[in-house]
Structures are given as C-alpha cells and as structure tokens.
Amino acid sequence: MxxxxxxxxxxxxxxxxxxxxxxxxxxxxxxxxxxxxxxxxxxxxxxxSTNIVPSNPIQKDNIAILYAIDPIGHSFCFRDGQYGEEITDWTVFNRCSDLDFNSYYAGNFTVGIEGGRVGTIIDLGSRGDLEKKYKYQETVGHGQGYASIHRTNKTLLILDNYQSHTFQAMDESAALFQDASSSTTVAAKLDHVYALRITDRYDGKFERIVKMLVIAYHPNESVTIRWEVLP
CATH class of the missing domain: 1.20.5 (Single alpha-helices involved in coiled-coils or other helix-helix interfaces)
Structure with missing residues (x-):
C-alpha cells in the first residue's frame, strides 16, 4: 500500500x-x-491603398533647377525629366536638350537648339498678369491659373470660372502653334508662366508642348522651374 x-x-x-x-x-x-x-x-x-487612381491624374514633382555655369545642368530634356547633356569619356555630349538656360543668351531660355529641332517659347506673363487679362478668380496660393492651362488641338485653354470649372481660349495660341523655322529665346523672369512648343524639320509627327512656371531665379546662377508636358 x-x-x-x-x-x-x-x-x-x-x-x-x-x-x-x-x-x-x-x-x-x-x-x-x-x-x-x-x-x-x-x-x-x-x-x-495603391489601387486608388485619381480621376484626372497629373504629373507630380516636376521641378527642375537649371544652372548657368554647369556643363550638364544648363539644359533640360522634357522627355525624361533629366539634364540634357552628359559627360562620357571625359567629353560633354548632348543627349536631349529641349530647353537651355543662359548658354545662348544670358538670362534667357532658348528652345529648338539641337539637330533638326525648331521651337517657340512664349512668356505668358506673371500669374497676376494672367489673372487680370483673363479675369478669372484665383484661390489662396495663386496657382489655379497655371494649373488650368492645357491644350485642345491647336488651342491653349486657361481657367474661366473656378466654381463652374470652365475654361477659355488663350490669345497666345496662334503664336505658339505657328510654324517655327529656328530657335526662339525669351528672358527668364520670376513668377512668370511660359508655354513652349518644339517640332522637328525631319519628323513631321514630332511635337512637344510644355508649360512652365519660374518659381525661383538667381540671375547668372540658376533658375528653378515647375513644368508639365501637355498631351
């Protein structure tokens, strides 16, 4: 037991x-x-969620700084958003220069500068100038005018009424879409909006249209632009 x-x-x-x-x-x-x-x-x-797509997608972070005395950074390519030249084998080569700053004319933007390319660039005025000319109402930050600029066929459109989301034709359309025969240059100015169009003498199908806003400018040193290619 x-x-x-x-x-x-x-x-x-x-x-x-x-x-x-x-x-x-x-x-x-x-x-x-x-x-x-x-x-x-x-x-x-x-x-x-990464599946949410805006109803009207826009290009983001399209800001570039061009430097007057930089061998690479004085020109810009809107095709890929990179500088227009490169250094290879200890030599500077052009690869895609849609826009130049300061090299051809001091303090100026120049387009239509490579190969068979020709171009037109137009200073549309400051954001305040555009608001007065086209009589639309801006919001805080004064960015609605620039944001609204787009194209339909051979016409540039800009804001007409913010509340009703309507647009009006821009008078500068005819000058932008006329046939160009050479390069064009215009002075870089702070707070000014620009429209440019580049075509090719040997390729009738090529066309690149861009709007730009100068958001910072240091004469003889650098210019900062916000840009967008218009489809």
Missing part, C-alpha cells in the same frame, strides 16, 4: 509538471504570435 501511494504521488507530480510546462509553452507561442504578426498587421492597417 505504501508503495502504491508513493507511486501515485510521483504520478501526480509528473502530471502537474507536465501541465505547467504545457501552459508555459502555450504562453510562449501566444507571445511569439503577437510579437511577429501584430506589428505587421498594424503597419498594413495604416498603409494607403
């Missing part, structure tokens, strides 16, 4: 130990689950 009681006690102790071990293992598994899975889910919870 004494032996059986002793054996029962040992059995009970073993069972208790096993239960304690099982509980500890279960707690460890639960802790590991929350430590590995919860932060991941929490991060996913606050991540914006």
């Amino acid at each position: 004494q032996v059986e009681k002793s054996r029962d006690r040992r059995t009970m102790k073993c069972l208790v130990v096993l239960q304690i071990c099982a509980a500890v293992v279960t707690m460890l598994l639960i802790s590991t689950f929350y430590l590995t899975m919860y932060p991941s889910n929490k991060g996913k919870k606050h991540t914006p």
